[in-house]
Amino acid sequence: METRPYFLVGDLVANVVAGAAIGAITAAIFGPGWNMWIAMFVAMFLAMPISMFIAFPFGALFGAMEVMVPVMTTGMVVSMWVSMEGAMVRIPVAEGARMGVYGGIGTLIACYVANELIRRRTSHWIS
Amino acid sequence: MDLVTKAKWDKAARNFDVMAGFGPEKRWAPVKTKLFSKMGTGRILFLAVGTGLDVPFFPPGRNIVGIDISDKMLEKARVRTDAYDGKIELQAVDVHDMPFPEGSFDQVFTSCTFCSVPRPVEGLKALRRVLVPGGELHMFEHTGSRYFPFNSMLNQMTWLSKRFGPDMNRDTVTNAKIAGFTVREVTHVYLDVVKTISATA
Numbered sequence: 001m002e003t004r005p006y007f008l009v010g011d012l013v014a015n016v017v018a019g020a021a022i023g024a025i026t027a028a029i030f031g032p033g034w035n036m037w038i039a040m041f042v043a044m045f046l047a048m049p050i051s052m053f054i055a056f057p058f059g060a061l062f063g064a065m066e067v068m069v070p071v072m073t074t075g076m077v078v079s080m081w082v083s084m085e086g087a088m089v090r091i092p093v094a095e096g097a098r099m100g101v102y103g104g105i106g107t108l109i110a111c112y113v114a115n116e117l118i119r120r121r122t123s124h125w126i127s
Numbered sequence: 128m129d130l131v132t133k134a135k136w137d138k139a140a141r142n143f144d145v146m147a148g149f150g151p152e153k154r155w156a157p158v159k160t161k162l163f164s165k166m167g168t169g170r171i172l173f174l175a176v177g178t179g180l181d182v183p184f185f186p187p188g189r190n191i192v193g194i195d196i197s198d199k200m201l202e203k204a205r206v207r208t209d210a211y212d213g214k215i216e217l218q219a220v221d222v223h224d225m226p227f228p229e230g231s232f233d234q235v236f237t238s239c240t241f242c243s244v245p246r247p248v249e250g251l252k253a254l255r256r257v258l259v260p261g262g263e264l265h266m267f268e269h270t271g272s273r274y275f276p277f278n279s280m281l282n283q284m285t286w287l288s289k290r291f292g293p294d295m296n297r298d299t300v301t302n303a304k305i306a307g308f309t310v311r312e313v314t315h316v317y318l319d320v321v322k323t324i325s326a327t328a
Contacts, residue, residue, distance in 0.1 A: 060146050063154035065269050066317050119315050
């Protein structure tokens, strides 16, 4: 597991910012007029390239794939969550951003856990 | 030489160090230092030396030929290779069209290279050709993932990322096996996406 404070803080900031941005954008676009499933697919389709571009400046500071993969996953998760809920009840942009922050933190924790599990299972093999 | 790939990386050379020179290198420094400590005293080929960001991690006193398809990248690399305490000879060469005779090198090293080589299996076969029999291939690479949702996400993003840089979903371990290498060791650095691979020709 990453233990260097510089990278831990960087990972957290990148995912919080990406989550907030994607949450706010998603809340601004999708409302109760949308079919929930169509909203989810359109939101995810838009969120992934947007989150990829959000990841670039953070990647330059904190690492490449270690930043890009969690940030893109945050974009996917937050856009799915906010768009589906937004298709049922109107979500204000600020509330979408708040949901995005929570989604970003949760996704980052999930990625850290996945990293530990995957590396423990297959971190080192010799043929 | 693949001029399309050359043009892509010549263009990328302008801002390459801004994107890759600080965060990624700082994060990967311990892993790269360990991998490159395997550099022996024989002839070494370093494929896709780029702007030379990996050079500070090389152990001193080695005899290295560094190649890259982009001469713009190599122009930037010279500052770092000139400061290296050993011998590094730079050449603008496409891996698919290397001028070296068979068995020219004892070891080959790559660093984030086979995400970008257009025909990865052919590229790896070319490396095998220039290695002595039993010669070593050591790679630091990012690849696709076997695990959901990372595999799906990396697959989808590749159509975008490949337009300005690397593919994000390569299966470099399998490609090395197809190219005829015996894969000896794989160590996952981040998820199963960032990894080191050691193989023999």
